[in-house]
Amino acid sequence: MLYDKILLRIDLNKGMVCIITLNKCPENTRCIIVESDLPDAFRSRLMGLGWLPGREIKVLRKxxxxxxxxxxxxxxxxxxxxxxxxxxxxxxxxxxPLSVVSEGKYVVLRFEGGRVFIQKMKSLEIKIGQEITVLPHEEGCKINVIADGKNILIGYGMANKIFVEKK
Amino acid sequence: MKEITIALIGNPNVGKTSFFNALTGSHQYVANWPGVTVEKKTGSFKWNDYNVKVVDLPGIYTLNARSIDERIARDFLINERPDLVFNIVDGTNLKRNLYLTIQVIETGVKTVLILNQMDEVKNLDIKIDTRELSKRLGIPVIETIATKGVDIDSIMKSALSDSSRQIRYEIYPKELEDLFSSISRDIQNHDELKKFPPRWLAISLIEGDDFAKSIVRDHFAVPQEKDASLKIAKARYDFIDSVVKQVEQRPKEIWTITDALDHVFTHKILGIPIFISIMWMIFEFTFSISAPFSDLLSKGFDDLGSYAHLIPGWAGSLVGDGLISGVGSVLTFVPLIFFLFFSMGILEDSGYMSRAAFLIDRLMHRFRLSGRAFIPLLLGFGCNASAIMTTRTLEGEKERLISILINPFTTCSARLPIYAVISAAFFGAFGGFAIFSIYMISIVVALSMAIIFNFLLKNKETTPLIIEMPRYKTPTAKGLAIYTWSRGKHFLKKAGGIILGATVVVWLLSNLPFNAPIQDSLAAQIGKTIAPIFKPLGFDWHVTLALIFGGIAKEVTVTTLGTFANGNLEEFLGTILNPVSAYALMLFALLYIPCVATQATMKMETGSYKWPVFSVIWSLSLAYAVAFLFEKIAYLVI
Incomplete structure (x- = not known):
């Protein structure tokens, strides 16, 4: 199931890299285009707009x-x-965002959410700068992380707003 | 006098049309959203001893053309070989615009880069080294602010100065270059292919471009390269990156006004309520502000009519009852129509339209229409005939046909006088609401028809959608004036032409045989013959005849009734209709047959008589069924 949509690839230089489809990227994500399977006509128009492999896309708004x-x-x-x-x-x-990363160790860098969200994070005891371990999970489901030795389940929507960096 | 042709080419929404207006002194309409120019427009100007013909081409991103508007631009460049190409480039978006520039240079035509929107560039604190850009690309570069006018003299001087530095810059890796030159040699061995630029043809063949393939056909075999189109595009962007890095200085990302406005207008929760309130405000604004003007005009025509009756004999009747009362009943609504276009102009010029398309795309999708099909639908509220022309931006043939067929169901502004006159006569304070409801019904019907036609035509394809989000701009008074006038003027033209003519015919019919009472006139006889068909709808022969004449142009429905009314249209309507049949008439007028001009456009755009005929039969039966059911249900309820 997991490997259907989230493909994992071993890249010798970068370690584990996660490749997903663009529609799965939440707002505020930055990502690099790997390849596209679009019909030729559409692909060439996107190329004219600068959408080429290796270029960076920012997801602005849904x-x-x-x-x-x-x-x-x-x-x-x-x-x-x-x-x-x-x-x-x-x-x-x-x-x-936490929702697109694969299992491994990460550091929480910032929250992209409103007051209610930040309150929620506080109650879950997730802080900026904190180290967390992401356990294997299925795509689109709750994400199981270990923070300060505690096991926390984070909903998919919430995970979209927690931005992390590889440890 | 020397004749030269200049083509304007560039990405959508970079200001080509503004530049065209500035060059030729014409007043073509410019919008702040992509895809307004769908056909080539020509103009001309004189400079020194040159007679310059200017061709404004539709905006495109690449020369690898797929849809009709893209093909028009590409074919002109390749087949007509203009003497000079002005490549209009948005200075704030150099990187993306230069892709097309490189492709244009490859076609071998003499190219001048027009770096436009320099005012915006300054506002955003971007610095561009124009001289270096010109050196790197090997073509002249001229800075302009087209919306504020251009210095034709200096542009023409530097464009025609023959210092075309033929720099060979290395864009492509060696293996591709070798491939190009070997194909170029093959091309030059064939006389039929000599009229095409060899380098462009060679590159396009490797890219796998269908048009290039169709030129070469089986003259020789083209070596296949895997992923060649990708490699070529990448090489172009690498080159552009290196150029832009050298010539452009851009401040770090800043929070611009556009970002702030977008945060509100495209907000997840507030976006749609804001969209609906804006639409409602436009209605309120248009109706309340135009009402006093319309009243004034209406009173003026009444007085004029009574003076005309002072002329003795049939001439007085023709002028008073026919022309003034008939044509006047339409002219009364000119302020309404102009104010409607004025408000739509604000929405379009400000850049909000693309955001609206973005917000409601999900809904369009549910009705199996692509977001691109939204644009012709929206323009349909102005005029169906011109809106149908803009379906050219759609790629899928079936999707295009569906967009053409559903367009007449969006209620064009020519139908507005019909609703306005009926609402004023029957619905009083609820008049505005009655008209708003008709507009809502119009949208629902158009979208439902899209589902039905999708099913009937077995359409599976939908064109992928790219909507570009332009920056917000404050609409200028000049821009709004051009917009309102260019959209509204054809009403005045129609009123003086086809509507005037139709009114005279109606007057003649209702006054012949001479001196007979109107009940025995020719018009009455024709109307009464057909009226039984419309009897179930509660329309008498006056209305029947008005609807028939309304097929010429929708406003004629009102002028015909106006001719029968002898001056007081509202009172007259009260005698032949009741509120229920009046609303049924509004529904019928909304849905029944596209006007003659729209039918002609349908024929032109689909290339066959089949579709306008189908559209007439289909919409007539639909209108009949809807009006009939409405009355049956309404009488049951009341």
Whole structure:
């Protein structure tokens, strides 16, 4: 199940890298384009807009109801539908949201959320600068992490707002 | 006098049309959203002893064309070989724009780079070394702010100065270059291919471009390279990166006004309520502000009509009852229409339209339409005929056909006078709400028809959607004036032409045979013959005849009733309709047959008579069914 959508790849230089499809990236994520399986016509138009393997995309905003999404490449903002963005494979750049990282040790860098969210984090005793270990989990489910020796289950939506860096 | 042709080419929404206006002194409409120019527009100006023809091409991102508007631009460049190409580039977006520039230079036409929107560049604190850019690209670079006018003299001087430094810059890796030159040699061995630029043709062939393949056909075999198109694109971007790094200085990302506005307008929870309130505000604004003007005009025409009756005999009747009362009943709504376009102009020029498309895309998707199809639908509220032309930006043939067929169901502004006159006569204070409800029904019907046509035509493809988000701009008075006038003027033209003509015909029909009472006139006879068909809908022969004439242009429905009314249209309507049948008439007028101009555009865009005929039959039966059901249900309820 896990390997269906989240492909894992061993890269000798970088260690474990997580490759996901663009539609799975939450807001505020930065990622590098790996490849796209889009039809030729559409791919060449995106190329004209600077969407090439190796280039960085920033996920800016999702529309109400989660689709489409506005992306930023170079200095151009464009909106793409999930139907199209799911054909584009990307590699998140750290700091990345907790929801897209694979298992391993990470450091919490920042929270991208409102007051209520930060309150929630406080009650879960997750702090900025804290070291956490992500346990294996299935995609789209709650994420099991170990922080300060405690086992915490973090919901998928919340994990979208916790930005972490590889330890 | 020397004749030269200049083509304007560039990405969508970089200010080509503004530049075109500045060059030729014309007043083409410019919008702050992509895809407004879907056909090439030509203009001309004189400079020294040159007669310069300027062609404004649709905005494109690449020369690898797929949709019709892209093909128009590409074909012009390759087949017509203009003497000079002005590549308009958005100075704030150098990196992305230069991709097309490189492709244009590869076609071998003499290219001048017009670095536009320099005012925005200054605002964003970006610094561009123009001289270095010109040196790296080997073409002249000219800075402009097209919206504030351009210095034609200096542009033409540097464009025509023959200091074309033919620098060979290395873009592609050696293995690709070798491939290009070997194919170029093959090309030059064939006489039929000599008229095409060899380097462009060679590169396009390796890229796998269909158009290039169709040119070469089976003259020779093209060596296949795996992932060549990707390698070529990458090489171009690497080159662009190195150029931009050298010539451009950009401040670190800052929180701009656009970011702040987007935070509110595209907000997950607030975005849609804001969108709906803006639409409602536009309605309120348009109706309340135009009402006093309309009243004034209406009173003016009444007085004019009574003066006209002082002319003795049939001439007085023709002028008073026919022309003034008939055409006047439409002209009364000119302020309404102009204010509606004025508000739409604010939305378009400010850049909000793209955000609206972004917000409601999810909804469009549910109705199996791509977000691109949203643009023609929205323009349909202005005029269906011109909106149908903008379906050219759609790639899928079936999707395009569906967009064309559903467009007449969006209620164009020519139908507004019909609703306005009926609402004023029957719904009083609820008039604005009655009209708003018709607009809502119009949207629901158009979208439902999209589902039905998708099913009937077995359409599976939807065009992938890219909406570019332009920066927000404060609409300028000049821009709004051009917009309102260019959209609204055809009403005045129509009023003076086709509507005037139709009114005279209606007057003649209702006054022949001479001196007969109107009940025995030719018009009455025609109307009464057909009226039984509309009897179940509660329309008498006056309404029937008005609807038939309304097929010429929708406003004629009102002028015809105006001719019958002898001056007091509201009172007259009260005698032939009741509130229920009046609303049914509004529904019928919304849905029944596209006007003659729209039918002609349908024929032109689909290339066959089949579709306009289908559209007429389909919408007529739909209108009949809806109006009939509405009345049956309404009478049951009341």
């Amino acid at each position: 529309a109400p109801f989660g689709d489409p999404t506005i992306y930023l490449v170079d200095s151009t903002e464009i909106s793409l539908r999930e139907d199209d963005s799911k054909f584009i494979k990307v590699e998140p750049v750290y700091p990345a």
